[in-house]
Amino acid sequence: MPSKAEIKSVAKLKQKKYRKESGLFVVEGIKLVNEIANNGLKVHKLFVTHQQAPHFKGHESVEKVTSAEMRQMSSMTTPPGLLAVVNLPEKIRSTSAKHILLVDAVSDPGNLGTLLRTADWFGIKTVILSENSTDAYNPKVVQASMGSLFRVKVVYADLVKTITELKTNGTAVLGAVLTGKNIYSYTFPERFALLLGSESHGIRPDLLSQCDEHITIPAFGNAESLNVAVSGAVILGEIKRQLTFKVQ
Template sequence: MINKSDIKHIRSLHQKKFREQHKQFIVEGPKMVREIIANNVPINALYSTENEPLYENLPNFHKIKSSEMGRISALKNPSSALALLPYLNTEYSPLPKEELYLGLDHIQDPGNLGTIIRTCDWFGVKTVICSEDTVEKYNPKVIQASMGSIFRVIVEYVDLLEYCNKLKNNDIDIFGTTLSGEQVTTVNAPKKGLLLIGNESRGLSSELLGICTHERKIPRLGGSESLNAAVACGIFLNYAFHS
Protein backbone atom coordinates (compact mmCIF):
# COMPACT_ATOMS: atom_id res chain seq x y z
CA MET A 1 0.00 0.00 0.00
CA ILE A 2 0.97 3.62 -0.50
CA ASN A 3 -0.80 6.54 1.15
CA LYS A 4 -2.09 9.68 -0.54
CA SER A 5 0.58 11.98 0.87
CA ASP A 6 3.36 9.73 -0.46
CA ILE A 7 1.68 9.62 -3.87
CA LYS A 8 1.48 13.42 -3.90
CA HIS A 9 5.12 13.74 -2.84
CA ILE A 10 6.45 11.29 -5.44
CA ARG A 11 4.39 12.86 -8.21
CA SER A 12 5.80 16.27 -7.27
CA LEU A 13 9.30 14.92 -8.00
CA HIS A 14 8.37 14.71 -11.68
CA GLN A 15 9.11 18.46 -11.63
CA LYS A 16 12.58 19.95 -11.26
CA LYS A 17 11.61 22.60 -8.69
CA PHE A 18 10.35 19.97 -6.24
CA ARG A 19 13.35 17.71 -6.84
CA GLU A 20 15.57 20.63 -5.90
CA GLN A 21 13.40 21.53 -2.92
CA HIS A 22 13.42 18.02 -1.44
CA LYS A 23 16.84 16.94 -2.78
CA GLN A 24 15.27 13.72 -4.02
CA PHE A 25 14.67 12.06 -7.38
CA ILE A 26 13.01 8.93 -8.73
CA VAL A 27 14.41 5.96 -10.62
CA GLU A 28 12.21 3.46 -12.43
CA GLY A 29 12.58 -0.09 -13.67
CA PRO A 30 13.88 -3.38 -12.21
CA LYS A 31 17.24 -3.06 -14.00
CA MET A 32 17.79 0.42 -12.60
CA VAL A 33 16.84 -0.75 -9.10
CA ARG A 34 19.36 -3.60 -9.38
CA GLU A 35 21.99 -1.00 -10.36
CA ILE A 36 21.10 1.04 -7.27
CA ILE A 37 21.50 -1.95 -4.99
CA ALA A 38 24.72 -3.12 -6.71
CA ASN A 39 26.27 0.35 -6.33
CA ASN A 40 25.19 0.70 -2.67
CA VAL A 41 23.19 3.84 -3.41
CA PRO A 42 21.03 4.97 -0.44
CA ILE A 43 17.30 4.36 -0.96
CA ASN A 44 14.63 6.45 0.75
CA ALA A 45 11.81 4.18 -0.42
CA LEU A 46 11.27 1.37 -2.91
CA TYR A 47 7.92 0.47 -4.46
CA SER A 48 7.23 -2.64 -6.52
CA THR A 49 4.23 -4.45 -7.94
CA GLU A 50 6.10 -7.76 -7.68
CA ASN A 51 7.38 -9.92 -4.83
CA GLU A 52 11.03 -9.66 -5.79
CA PRO A 53 13.31 -11.48 -3.28
CA LEU A 54 16.04 -8.88 -3.84
CA TYR A 55 13.74 -6.16 -2.48
CA GLU A 56 12.07 -7.93 0.41
CA ASN A 57 14.94 -7.55 2.88
CA LEU A 58 15.14 -3.80 2.35
CA PRO A 59 13.69 -1.89 5.34
CA ASN A 60 11.87 0.64 3.15
CA PHE A 61 10.32 -1.73 0.60
CA HIS A 62 6.60 -1.37 -0.18
CA LYS A 63 4.53 -3.79 -2.25
CA ILE A 64 1.90 -1.84 -4.20
CA LYS A 65 -0.76 -2.44 -6.83
CA SER A 66 -0.23 -1.78 -10.54
CA SER A 67 -2.89 0.94 -10.37
CA GLU A 68 -0.92 2.66 -7.60
CA MET A 69 2.31 2.40 -9.61
CA GLY A 70 0.52 4.10 -12.48
CA ARG A 71 -0.25 7.06 -10.20
CA ILE A 72 3.38 7.66 -9.17
CA SER A 73 5.28 6.71 -12.33
CA ALA A 74 6.65 9.32 -14.74
CA LEU A 75 6.64 6.75 -17.56
CA LYS A 76 3.93 6.38 -20.19
CA ASN A 77 4.06 2.63 -19.57
CA PRO A 78 4.93 2.20 -15.87
CA SER A 79 7.42 -0.51 -14.94
CA SER A 80 7.17 -2.83 -11.96
CA ALA A 81 9.59 -0.93 -9.70
CA LEU A 82 10.20 2.67 -8.61
CA ALA A 83 12.81 3.92 -6.15
CA LEU A 84 12.93 7.23 -4.31
CA LEU A 85 16.53 8.37 -3.80
CA PRO A 86 18.33 11.28 -2.13
CA TYR A 87 20.52 13.46 -4.33
CA LEU A 88 23.82 11.74 -5.06
CA ASN A 89 26.94 12.70 -3.11
CA THR A 90 29.70 13.46 -5.60
CA GLU A 91 33.32 14.30 -4.93
CA TYR A 92 35.77 14.93 -7.74
CA SER A 93 39.14 16.48 -8.44
CA PRO A 94 38.42 19.79 -10.20
CA LEU A 95 41.53 19.53 -12.40
CA PRO A 96 41.85 16.58 -14.83
CA LYS A 97 45.65 16.39 -14.65
CA GLU A 98 46.19 12.74 -15.58
CA GLU A 99 42.82 11.71 -16.99
CA LEU A 100 40.24 12.82 -19.51
CA TYR A 101 37.12 14.68 -18.40
CA LEU A 102 34.17 15.41 -20.66
CA GLY A 103 32.73 18.94 -20.80
CA LEU A 104 29.21 19.66 -22.06
CA ASP A 105 28.07 23.07 -23.28
CA HIS A 106 24.31 23.71 -23.19
CA ILE A 107 23.16 20.14 -23.91
CA GLN A 108 19.36 20.36 -23.84
CA ASP A 109 18.00 16.94 -24.74
CA PRO A 110 17.61 14.65 -21.69
CA GLY A 111 18.07 11.53 -23.81
CA ASN A 112 21.33 12.91 -25.16
CA LEU A 113 22.70 13.64 -21.69
CA GLY A 114 21.72 10.21 -20.39
CA THR A 115 23.30 8.49 -23.39
CA ILE A 116 26.47 10.59 -23.02
CA ILE A 117 26.74 9.56 -19.36
CA ARG A 118 26.29 5.92 -20.37
CA THR A 119 28.92 6.29 -23.11
CA CYS A 120 31.40 7.83 -20.65
CA ASP A 121 30.84 4.90 -18.32
CA TRP A 122 31.62 2.48 -21.18
CA PHE A 123 34.93 4.19 -21.94
CA GLY A 124 35.91 4.71 -18.30
CA VAL A 125 35.47 8.49 -18.23
CA LYS A 126 34.55 9.12 -14.61
CA THR A 127 33.74 12.85 -14.63
CA VAL A 128 31.41 14.98 -16.76
CA ILE A 129 31.51 18.76 -16.31
CA CYS A 130 28.33 20.50 -17.51
CA SER A 131 27.53 24.13 -18.16
CA GLU A 132 24.89 25.48 -15.81
CA ASP A 133 22.35 25.63 -18.65
CA THR A 134 22.73 21.94 -19.52
CA VAL A 135 19.67 19.80 -18.80
CA GLU A 136 19.42 18.61 -15.18
CA LYS A 137 20.95 15.20 -14.48
CA TYR A 138 18.01 14.18 -12.24
CA ASN A 139 15.49 14.61 -15.05
CA PRO A 140 13.71 11.20 -15.26
CA LYS A 141 14.54 10.89 -18.98
CA VAL A 142 18.24 11.47 -18.25
CA ILE A 143 18.15 8.83 -15.50
CA GLN A 144 16.44 6.28 -17.77
CA ALA A 145 18.77 6.90 -20.72
CA SER A 146 21.86 6.52 -18.51
CA MET A 147 20.86 2.89 -17.80
CA GLY A 148 22.46 3.00 -14.36
CA SER A 149 25.65 4.80 -15.38
CA ILE A 150 24.50 7.88 -13.45
CA PHE A 151 25.56 5.97 -10.31
CA ARG A 152 29.14 5.48 -11.55
CA VAL A 153 29.87 8.71 -13.44
CA ILE A 154 30.19 12.02 -11.58
CA VAL A 155 28.16 14.79 -13.24
CA GLU A 156 28.85 18.33 -12.04
CA TYR A 157 27.46 21.74 -13.05
CA VAL A 158 29.76 24.77 -13.20
CA ASP A 159 30.29 28.08 -14.93
CA LEU A 160 31.96 26.33 -17.87
CA LEU A 161 33.76 29.41 -19.19
CA GLU A 162 35.27 30.14 -15.78
CA TYR A 163 36.17 26.47 -15.34
CA CYS A 164 37.95 26.33 -18.71
CA ASN A 165 39.89 29.49 -17.90
CA LYS A 166 41.08 27.81 -14.70
CA LEU A 167 42.22 24.75 -16.67
CA LYS A 168 44.07 26.91 -19.18
CA ASN A 169 45.80 28.81 -16.38
CA ASN A 170 47.00 25.44 -15.07
CA ASP A 171 48.33 24.40 -18.51
CA ILE A 172 45.70 21.69 -18.95
CA ASP A 173 44.69 20.87 -22.52
CA ILE A 174 41.17 21.73 -23.66
CA PHE A 175 39.95 19.94 -26.79
CA GLY A 176 37.06 21.62 -28.57
CA THR A 177 34.95 19.54 -30.95
CA THR A 178 34.09 21.52 -34.09
CA LEU A 179 33.34 21.12 -37.79
CA SER A 180 36.56 22.88 -38.78
CA GLY A 181 39.30 21.55 -36.49
CA GLU A 182 41.99 18.99 -37.23
CA GLN A 183 40.68 15.55 -38.10
CA VAL A 184 40.67 13.33 -35.04
CA THR A 185 41.93 10.47 -37.23
CA THR A 186 45.15 12.25 -38.24
CA VAL A 187 46.43 13.81 -34.99
CA ASN A 188 47.19 12.59 -31.49
CA ALA A 189 43.97 11.76 -29.69
CA PRO A 190 43.19 13.49 -26.37
CA LYS A 191 44.32 11.25 -23.50
CA LYS A 192 44.00 13.74 -20.64
CA GLY A 193 42.50 17.16 -20.12
CA LEU A 194 38.99 18.28 -21.06
CA LEU A 195 37.08 17.21 -24.18
CA LEU A 196 34.29 19.70 -24.94
CA ILE A 197 31.04 18.75 -26.70
CA GLY A 198 28.71 21.56 -27.75
CA ASN A 199 24.99 22.19 -28.00
CA GLU A 200 22.98 19.93 -30.32
CA SER A 201 22.17 22.66 -32.84
CA ARG A 202 24.81 25.38 -32.51
CA GLY A 203 27.87 23.55 -31.17
CA LEU A 204 30.33 25.17 -28.78
CA SER A 205 29.94 28.84 -27.91
CA SER A 206 32.44 31.25 -29.46
CA GLU A 207 33.71 32.13 -25.97
CA LEU A 208 34.57 28.51 -25.22
CA LEU A 209 36.12 27.99 -28.64
CA GLY A 210 38.38 30.95 -27.94
CA ILE A 211 39.77 29.20 -24.85
CA CYS A 212 40.34 25.77 -26.45
CA THR A 213 43.97 24.77 -26.84
CA HIS A 214 43.09 22.31 -29.63
CA GLU A 215 40.20 21.85 -32.06
CA ARG A 216 39.18 18.42 -33.34
CA LYS A 217 36.62 17.24 -35.87
CA ILE A 218 35.20 13.94 -37.07
CA PRO A 219 35.78 13.50 -40.82
CA ARG A 220 32.52 13.73 -42.77
CA LEU A 221 32.05 11.36 -45.70
CA GLY A 222 28.38 11.99 -46.51
CA GLY A 223 26.00 14.91 -46.75
CA SER A 224 24.67 15.31 -43.20
CA GLU A 225 25.30 18.74 -41.68
CA SER A 226 26.04 17.50 -38.17
CA LEU A 227 26.09 14.57 -35.77
CA ASN A 228 23.94 13.95 -32.73
CA ALA A 229 25.88 15.11 -29.64
CA ALA A 230 25.82 11.67 -28.01
CA VAL A 231 26.98 9.97 -31.22
CA ALA A 232 29.81 12.49 -31.62
CA CYS A 233 30.81 11.90 -28.00
CA GLY A 234 31.07 8.15 -28.61
CA ILE A 235 33.21 8.62 -31.73
CA PHE A 236 35.60 11.05 -30.05
CA LEU A 237 35.98 8.84 -26.98
CA ASN A 238 36.60 5.79 -29.15
CA TYR A 239 39.49 7.59 -30.85
CA ALA A 240 40.75 8.87 -27.50
CA PHE A 241 41.06 5.41 -26.00
CA HIS A 242 41.74 3.22 -29.04
CA SER A 243 44.33 5.14 -31.04
Protein backbone atom coordinates in the same frame (compact mmCIF):
# COMPACT_ATOMS: atom_id res chain seq x y z
CA MET B 1 0.44 1.74 2.77
CA PRO B 2 1.57 5.15 1.54
CA SER B 3 -0.87 8.05 1.81
CA LYS B 4 -2.30 9.85 -1.21
CA ALA B 5 -0.14 12.85 -0.33
CA GLU B 6 2.96 10.69 -0.36
CA ILE B 7 2.14 9.20 -3.78
CA LYS B 8 1.58 12.73 -5.04
CA SER B 9 4.89 13.99 -3.65
CA VAL B 10 6.73 11.18 -5.47
CA ALA B 11 4.87 11.97 -8.72
CA LYS B 12 6.05 15.58 -8.36
CA LEU B 13 9.68 14.43 -8.55
CA LYS B 14 9.21 14.30 -12.36
CA GLN B 15 9.78 18.05 -12.14
CA LYS B 16 13.23 19.50 -11.54
CA LYS B 17 11.82 22.12 -9.15
CA TYR B 18 10.59 19.45 -6.74
CA ARG B 19 13.76 17.37 -7.06
CA LYS B 20 15.75 20.45 -6.01
CA GLU B 21 13.39 21.30 -3.17
CA SER B 22 13.34 17.80 -1.72
CA GLY B 23 16.84 16.62 -2.64
CA LEU B 24 15.30 13.43 -4.06
CA PHE B 25 14.95 11.75 -7.47
CA VAL B 26 13.36 8.58 -8.86
CA VAL B 27 14.89 5.38 -10.27
CA GLU B 28 12.74 2.59 -11.75
CA GLY B 29 13.23 -1.10 -12.49
CA ILE B 30 15.22 -3.76 -10.65
CA LYS B 31 18.31 -3.45 -12.84
CA LEU B 32 18.79 0.26 -12.22
CA VAL B 33 17.71 0.08 -8.58
CA ASN B 34 20.44 -2.51 -7.99
CA GLU B 35 23.03 -0.05 -9.31
CA ILE B 36 22.14 2.87 -7.06
CA ALA B 37 24.60 1.85 -4.38
CA ASN B 38 27.50 1.89 -6.90
CA ASN B 39 27.59 5.62 -6.52
CA GLY B 40 27.29 5.61 -2.74
CA LEU B 41 23.75 6.95 -3.12
CA LYS B 42 21.09 6.04 -0.58
CA VAL B 43 17.59 4.80 -1.28
CA HIS B 44 15.14 6.95 0.67
CA LYS B 45 12.03 4.88 -0.10
CA LEU B 46 11.20 1.84 -2.20
CA PHE B 47 7.76 1.18 -3.69
CA VAL B 48 6.60 -2.05 -5.28
CA THR B 49 3.28 -3.06 -6.84
CA HIS B 50 1.29 -5.88 -5.27
CA GLN B 51 2.11 -8.04 -8.33
CA GLN B 52 5.87 -7.52 -7.89
CA ALA B 53 5.79 -7.69 -4.08
CA PRO B 54 6.48 -11.46 -3.76
CA HIS B 55 9.96 -10.82 -5.21
CA PHE B 56 10.74 -8.45 -2.34
CA LYS B 57 9.77 -10.53 0.67
CA GLY B 58 11.91 -9.79 3.67
CA HIS B 59 12.75 -6.26 2.56
CA GLU B 60 11.16 -4.44 5.46
CA SER B 61 11.45 -1.03 3.94
CA VAL B 62 9.47 -1.82 0.77
CA GLU B 63 6.06 -0.18 0.55
CA LYS B 64 3.32 -1.87 -1.45
CA VAL B 65 1.22 0.20 -3.87
CA THR B 66 -1.55 -0.48 -6.38
CA SER B 67 -0.84 -0.45 -10.13
CA ALA B 68 -2.77 2.83 -10.38
CA GLU B 69 -0.60 4.44 -7.70
CA MET B 70 2.53 3.16 -9.43
CA ARG B 71 1.37 4.63 -12.76
CA GLN B 72 0.87 7.97 -11.02
CA MET B 73 4.43 8.00 -9.65
CA SER B 74 6.13 6.42 -12.70
CA SER B 75 7.54 8.26 -15.73
CA MET B 76 7.53 5.15 -17.87
CA THR B 77 4.93 4.06 -20.42
CA THR B 78 5.02 0.58 -18.91
CA PRO B 79 6.03 0.96 -15.27
CA PRO B 80 8.31 -1.91 -14.23
CA GLY B 81 6.55 -2.11 -10.85
CA LEU B 82 9.55 -1.17 -8.71
CA LEU B 83 10.36 2.46 -7.94
CA ALA B 84 13.03 3.88 -5.68
CA VAL B 85 13.12 7.42 -4.32
CA VAL B 86 16.80 8.24 -3.95
CA ASN B 87 18.74 11.02 -2.22
CA LEU B 88 20.43 13.32 -4.74
CA PRO B 89 24.23 13.22 -4.44
CA GLU B 90 26.04 16.05 -2.69
CA LYS B 91 27.43 18.71 -4.97
CA ILE B 92 30.70 17.42 -6.35
CA ARG B 93 33.48 19.55 -7.72
CA SER B 94 36.05 17.74 -9.75
CA THR B 95 38.53 18.92 -12.33
CA SER B 96 41.38 16.66 -11.30
CA ALA B 97 40.58 13.63 -13.49
CA LYS B 98 42.92 12.91 -16.42
CA HIS B 99 40.09 12.40 -18.91
CA ILE B 100 37.03 14.62 -18.70
CA LEU B 101 33.93 15.20 -20.83
CA LEU B 102 32.58 18.79 -20.80
CA VAL B 103 29.13 19.43 -22.24
CA ASP B 104 27.75 22.88 -22.98
CA ALA B 105 23.97 23.35 -22.83
CA VAL B 106 22.78 19.88 -23.80
CA SER B 107 18.99 20.09 -23.74
CA ASP B 108 17.64 16.68 -24.75
CA PRO B 109 17.41 14.19 -21.83
CA GLY B 110 17.84 11.23 -24.20
CA ASN B 111 21.05 12.74 -25.57
CA LEU B 112 22.42 13.37 -22.07
CA GLY B 113 21.58 9.81 -20.97
CA THR B 114 23.26 8.38 -24.08
CA LEU B 115 26.31 10.61 -23.48
CA LEU B 116 26.68 9.33 -19.91
CA ARG B 117 26.39 5.71 -21.12
CA THR B 118 28.99 6.41 -23.83
CA ALA B 119 31.37 8.15 -21.41
CA ASP B 120 31.08 5.16 -19.08
CA TRP B 121 31.82 2.70 -21.95
CA PHE B 122 34.98 4.60 -22.85
CA GLY B 123 36.12 4.85 -19.23
CA ILE B 124 35.50 8.58 -18.75
CA LYS B 125 34.67 8.93 -15.06
CA THR B 126 33.88 12.66 -14.92
CA VAL B 127 31.30 14.55 -16.95
CA ILE B 128 30.99 18.30 -16.30
CA LEU B 129 27.86 20.01 -17.60
CA SER B 130 27.13 23.72 -17.96
CA GLU B 131 24.52 24.90 -15.49
CA ASN B 132 21.92 25.43 -18.24
CA SER B 133 22.13 21.79 -19.35
CA THR B 134 19.21 19.46 -18.79
CA ASP B 135 19.00 17.91 -15.32
CA ALA B 136 20.79 14.55 -15.09
CA TYR B 137 18.24 13.37 -12.50
CA ASN B 138 15.34 13.86 -14.93
CA PRO B 139 13.66 10.40 -15.17
CA LYS B 140 14.40 10.19 -18.92
CA VAL B 141 18.13 10.73 -18.35
CA VAL B 142 18.14 8.20 -15.49
CA GLN B 143 16.58 5.55 -17.77
CA ALA B 144 18.56 6.40 -20.95
CA SER B 145 21.88 6.28 -19.09
CA MET B 146 21.25 2.56 -18.33
CA GLY B 147 22.91 2.82 -14.93
CA SER B 148 25.90 4.86 -16.09
CA LEU B 149 24.53 7.81 -14.08
CA PHE B 150 25.58 5.80 -11.02
CA ARG B 151 29.09 5.06 -12.30
CA VAL B 152 30.11 8.41 -13.78
CA LYS B 153 30.59 11.59 -11.69
CA VAL B 154 28.17 14.19 -13.02
CA VAL B 155 29.05 17.77 -12.07
CA TYR B 156 27.21 21.01 -12.92
CA ALA B 157 29.55 23.99 -13.13
CA ASP B 158 30.34 27.31 -14.76
CA LEU B 159 32.29 26.04 -17.78
CA VAL B 160 34.30 29.25 -18.25
CA LYS B 161 35.72 28.90 -14.73
CA THR B 162 36.09 25.13 -15.11
CA ILE B 163 38.11 25.46 -18.32
CA THR B 164 40.36 28.08 -16.70
CA GLU B 165 41.03 25.65 -13.84
CA LEU B 166 41.60 22.74 -16.21
CA LYS B 167 44.15 24.72 -18.20
CA THR B 168 46.13 25.70 -15.10
CA ASN B 169 46.44 22.03 -14.14
CA GLY B 170 47.78 21.11 -17.59
CA THR B 171 44.64 19.62 -19.13
CA ALA B 172 44.28 20.25 -22.88
CA VAL B 173 40.76 21.46 -23.66
CA LEU B 174 39.60 20.10 -27.03
CA GLY B 175 36.48 21.62 -28.58
CA ALA B 176 34.49 19.49 -31.06
CA VAL B 177 33.50 21.75 -33.96
CA LEU B 178 32.72 21.41 -37.67
CA THR B 179 35.92 23.03 -38.94
CA GLY B 180 38.83 21.94 -36.76
CA LYS B 181 41.73 19.51 -37.01
CA ASN B 182 40.89 16.06 -38.37
CA ILE B 183 40.66 13.72 -35.34
CA TYR B 184 42.26 10.93 -37.40
CA SER B 185 45.49 12.87 -37.97
CA TYR B 186 45.57 14.90 -34.74
CA THR B 187 47.66 13.39 -31.92
CA PHE B 188 45.63 13.40 -28.71
CA PRO B 189 47.33 14.37 -25.44
CA GLU B 190 47.37 12.07 -22.41
CA ARG B 191 45.48 14.60 -20.28
CA PHE B 192 42.41 16.07 -21.94
CA ALA B 193 38.92 17.50 -21.52
CA LEU B 194 36.68 16.99 -24.56
CA LEU B 195 34.16 19.84 -24.93
CA LEU B 196 30.89 19.19 -26.81
CA GLY B 197 28.41 21.93 -27.71
CA SER B 198 24.63 22.06 -27.59
CA GLU B 199 22.53 20.19 -30.17
CA SER B 200 21.46 23.30 -32.03
CA HIS B 201 24.10 25.96 -31.41
CA GLY B 202 27.35 24.08 -30.92
CA ILE B 203 29.94 25.43 -28.48
CA ARG B 204 29.25 29.05 -27.47
CA PRO B 205 31.87 31.64 -28.49
CA ASP B 206 33.35 32.41 -25.05
CA LEU B 207 34.10 28.72 -24.49
CA LEU B 208 35.28 28.21 -28.06
CA SER B 209 37.99 30.85 -27.66
CA GLN B 210 39.21 29.15 -24.46
CA CYS B 211 39.89 25.83 -26.20
CA ASP B 212 43.48 24.68 -26.75
CA GLU B 213 42.44 22.96 -29.95
CA HIS B 214 39.42 22.66 -32.21
CA ILE B 215 38.88 19.14 -33.56
CA THR B 216 36.52 17.66 -36.16
CA ILE B 217 35.24 14.28 -37.30
CA PRO B 218 35.80 14.44 -41.06
CA ALA B 219 32.61 14.14 -43.13
CA PHE B 220 32.58 11.55 -45.90
CA GLY B 221 29.00 12.22 -47.03
CA ASN B 222 26.46 15.02 -47.00
CA ALA B 223 24.95 15.20 -43.52
CA GLU B 224 25.42 18.68 -42.07
CA SER B 225 26.19 17.52 -38.56
CA LEU B 226 26.10 14.56 -36.20
CA ASN B 227 23.99 13.98 -33.10
CA VAL B 228 25.89 15.23 -30.00
CA ALA B 229 26.09 11.79 -28.34
CA VAL B 230 27.25 10.25 -31.63
CA SER B 231 29.99 12.89 -32.06
CA GLY B 232 31.16 12.37 -28.50
CA ALA B 233 31.32 8.61 -29.05
CA VAL B 234 33.30 8.79 -32.30
CA ILE B 235 35.87 11.18 -30.79
CA LEU B 236 36.21 9.26 -27.51
CA GLY B 237 36.68 6.05 -29.53
CA GLU B 238 39.51 7.63 -31.54
CA ILE B 239 41.15 9.08 -28.40
CA LYS B 240 41.04 5.72 -26.64
CA ARG B 241 42.39 3.96 -29.74
CA GLN B 242 45.37 6.30 -29.88
CA LEU B 243 46.13 6.35 -26.15
CA THR B 244 45.62 2.63 -25.60
CA PHE B 245 47.11 1.14 -28.71
CA LYS B 246 49.78 3.85 -29.01
CA VAL B 247 49.32 4.14 -32.73
CA GLN B 248 48.69 7.04 -35.04
